[in-house]
Amino acid sequence: MQYFMAIDAGTGSGRAVLFDETGAEIGASGQEWWHASDPRYPGSMDFDTAGNWAALARCCREVIATTSVDPKDIKAVSATAMREAFVLHDESGAEIWACANVDARADAEVRALKAGHPGLEEDIYARSGQTYALGALPRLIWLRTHMPEVLDRARALTMLSDWVLYRLSGELTSEPSNAGTTGLIGLKDRKPLSDALETVGLPMDLFPRSVHTGEPIGHVHDAAAEATGLAPGTLVVAGGGDCQTGALGLGVVQDGDCAVLGGTFWQQVVNVPLTLTDPTMNLRINPHVVPDLNQAEAISFFTGAVMRWFRDAFGQGKGYTELEAASKDVPPGAHGIIPIFSDVMRYGEWFHAAPSLLNLSIDPTASGPAAIFRALQENAAIVAHRNLQAVFDLTGKRPDRIVFAGGASRSPHWAQILADVTGLTVATPRVKEATAQGCAAAAATGAGLFATLQEAGAxxxxxxxxxTPNTALKDMYDDAGDRWAKAYALQRALVASGVTTSMWQAPGTQL
Incomplete structure (x- = not known):
């Protein structure tokens, strides 16, 4: 039996997951993590390359040990990761600076870019599908201002999936599905937007050699083998961004296919042609790992993190399973509770209201933990539905079903809520960790098990x-969505007027 390993550097955890040649998950090991803010720089979110590599290596050793798989039978390894996060390397390849995905320290830099280079963001968006919100350009300019010695030493920029593969093989590479989230890679040709870098006086050669998902890039070197337990010489294969490898793992590889990936963030994605753009700049467009396709994407912020917060703060020691079991007795609509956490996607003016729970009563049965837990699940579905509808309106197509994956899809109750809210059939995969499976499918493709990524995904x-959606509930959920939208608009206004504090806001957002 042949095996393939996926290493996933996610927002809320790092994991190693092992699959066999049939695509069955054999074992997994993970570690929750979070990313510290530098107290000197508001909005910052650093990524600890040394500590997090140690955690990922430990996960690799643990999954090999618990499955008793001979490392020599692991034919290839690949990596996937949260997007937008990147690492800078010096001339020797050593990591000299890294940030996590929603690092928002470059507020002043975004404002200066918009003032000093009017129209540049719109031009970048038209070509890359990205705004300044999570892009690399403002962060690099921030480094030039605050840490010029770091930018002076930088010779390569890798995304976290590329960085993991560098740690394994010593090869510096750039894979477009993840690198595209920098806002510096073209959607059509997958090449760096060197002119945009030149316009603002940044180095134009930071991206290392470009590779495509499923392409072999090297082999596990001795030091990495000792750290991870993998056999020296194991094939290392290019991976990709977590959302796009997740789509591959779900078989979402054709134009118009649709998925919701429910993790720390919820991503709602629809496969689209290379020519599609959004004139409103509300949605982001990303390169897919599959050739000749992009993905229109909307993001629900901190959905999984909100559930973790509620569990830890108000769960009274109960786990998710117990909280959900109690919530099943709460009627649909959750007694009218209105959670205020993630907004719908507004990529061009992206900020979220202050975390709030509205319309509570003092009746503990109507506003206790069970009712709030159900309200949070319903709200996640409502935001996802509105995000998906924006994509459907843009493409003019409506799919027959949504493929629902990620940790949230382990809950049949949540999957049914998503079906009821959207009015679409919701399908859940056999392997819930689609991101890791898609990553392993890329490794298997690189090892020659499949001729193409599409073949692997299928x-x-x-x-x-x-x-199947309960149509009797659709009007009630549509009304709940309308009430949420009206309430959210007012909560955004409170943030804009300085009364409350945004849960998160993109750097440079004009409130």
């Missing part, structure tokens, strides 16, 4: 269950 993806 072979390994399998639907376990489908949830």
């Amino acid at each position: 072979a390994w993806s399998a639907i376990e269950r489908e949830f």
